[in-house]
Amino acid sequence: MATLKDVARLACVDVSTVSRALNNTSYVHPDTKARIFAAVKELSYQPNVLAQGLRQGKRHTIGVVVPRLHLTLFADITQSIESESRKLGYATLICHTEDDPVIEKECLNRLRNGFVDGIIIAGTGRNGHLLRDIHAGGIAVTQIVRKQEGTISSVIADYDACGYDTVRYLYSRGCREIGLINGTTSLAPYRERYNGYHRAMEELGLTETCATSPMPGNNFEYGYQCTEDLLNQNPDLDAIMAAVDIQGMAAIRALKDRKIRVPEQIRLVSLTGHSIGGLLETTMTSLEIPAHEMGEKATHMVIDEIEAPSDNKPSVQHLVFSASLVERESS
Structure with missing residues (x-):
C-alpha cells in the first residue's frame, strides 16, 4: 500500500508539501501540485482521511455493512449493534449491499475515507483485499455472521x-x-x-x-x-x-x-x-441464532480494537455461538 512518503519521493518534494497539496491547506505551485497528483495516480495512493481525523480525536462512529435488513437476521443484529454502540458512546452508519460486491466496495471506500473509527461487516467475500487493506491502515474491523477473512476477528454461529x-x-x-x-x-x-x-x-x-x-x-x-x-x-x-x-x-x-x-x-x-x-x-x-448477543459481542470487539493503543491491539478472535432449536407448528 502506497504511503505519503512514497508519493513525496516520486514527486521529488517534501512530505509536508504533499500534505498541503492534498488537503489544500496552503499554496502549492501548480506545477508542483500537478506532479504530486500524477504521483498519487501512478501509485494508486488512497489518502487515509480517517487517520487524519484520529490525530484530531476519534469520530466515535462505527460503520455497519450488511447484505439487507428486511425480514432477515441482519435486522436484529444491526439493531443490537446500534443499541450497544450508543451505550458505549458511539454512533453507527448503516450500509446495506444486497450482497453486491460492487456496492460493498463502494461502501467500504466511503467508510474508510473519514467517516468511521471501525467497521462491522457481513461481507460478500469478494472484497477481501480491500478489507485487509482497510484493516492494515488502522481501521478496526470485525466480521459478523460470515467469517470470510481469517486474519480479521469474527463473530459467527455454528x-x-x-x-x-x-x-x-x-x-x-x-x-x-x-x-x-x-x-x-x-x-x-x-x-x-x-x-x-x-x-x-x-x-x-x-x-x-x-x-x-x-x-x-x-x-x-x-x-x-x-x-x-x-x-x-x-x-x-x-x-x-x-x-x-x-x-x-x-x-x-x-x-x-x-x-x-x-x-x-x-x-x-x-x-x-x-x-x-x-x-x-x-x-x-x-x-x-443469538442475534442480539452476537451483535453486542461484535460491538465490544471492534470498540476494544479502536480504543487500544496502536502498539497493543487485541489479538484476532474467532467466536462461534450455538443456535437453539425452537419447535413450532411447522415440524
Missing part, C-alpha cells in the same frame, strides 16, 4: 451444527426424505450448513435432495422456486430444511399452493431463525 443437528432432529421425527434449500456455497454460512447436512445424511444412509435454482438472490421468489425444484426432484419428500427464514416462508407458500399440508405431509425447519418465524400463520420451527 452453521455446520445447524445443518447436522436439524437432519438428526427430523430423522427422529420419522423423516427419511429430507431436502435442503440453500444459498451460494461461496458464502461460508451456506457452505457450512451444507457440510453439516451432507455429513448427517451420509451417516444415516439417506439420499440428499438439494435445490438448484438459476434465479439469483436470497429472496422469497428464490425460496419458492427452490421448493418447486425439490418437489420435482423428489415427490416423496417428507421434510424441507431452509437455510434462512425468507426461504422457509416461501416454502410454506409453495407447499400451500400445491395443497401439501405442513407439517402433516412435509415438516419444515429454518436453519437461521429470527423473530418473524413465530408470527406466521403456520409458525416455523427454527434454529434460533
Whole structure:
C-alpha cells in the first residue's frame, strides 16, 4: 500500500508539501501540485482521511455493512449493534449491499475515507483485499455472521451444527426424505450448513435432495422456486430444511399452493431463525441464532480494537455461538 512518503519521493518534494497539496491547506505551485497528483495516480495512493481525523480525536462512529435488513437476521443484529454502540458512546452508519460486491466496495471506500473509527461487516467475500487493506491502515474491523477473512476477528454461529443437528432432529421425527434449500456455497454460512447436512445424511444412509435454482438472490421468489425444484426432484419428500427464514416462508407458500399440508405431509425447519418465524400463520420451527448477543459481542470487539493503543491491539478472535432449536407448528 502506497504511503505519503512514497508519493513525496516520486514527486521529488517534501512530505509536508504533499500534505498541503492534498488537503489544500496552503499554496502549492501548480506545477508542483500537478506532479504530486500524477504521483498519487501512478501509485494508486488512497489518502487515509480517517487517520487524519484520529490525530484530531476519534469520530466515535462505527460503520455497519450488511447484505439487507428486511425480514432477515441482519435486522436484529444491526439493531443490537446500534443499541450497544450508543451505550458505549458511539454512533453507527448503516450500509446495506444486497450482497453486491460492487456496492460493498463502494461502501467500504466511503467508510474508510473519514467517516468511521471501525467497521462491522457481513461481507460478500469478494472484497477481501480491500478489507485487509482497510484493516492494515488502522481501521478496526470485525466480521459478523460470515467469517470470510481469517486474519480479521469474527463473530459467527455454528452453521455446520445447524445443518447436522436439524437432519438428526427430523430423522427422529420419522423423516427419511429430507431436502435442503440453500444459498451460494461461496458464502461460508451456506457452505457450512451444507457440510453439516451432507455429513448427517451420509451417516444415516439417506439420499440428499438439494435445490438448484438459476434465479439469483436470497429472496422469497428464490425460496419458492427452490421448493418447486425439490418437489420435482423428489415427490416423496417428507421434510424441507431452509437455510434462512425468507426461504422457509416461501416454502410454506409453495407447499400451500400445491395443497401439501405442513407439517402433516412435509415438516419444515429454518436453519437461521429470527423473530418473524413465530408470527406466521403456520409458525416455523427454527434454529434460533443469538442475534442480539452476537451483535453486542461484535460491538465490544471492534470498540476494544479502536480504543487500544496502536502498539497493543487485541489479538484476532474467532467466536462461534450455538443456535437453539425452537419447535413450532411447522415440524
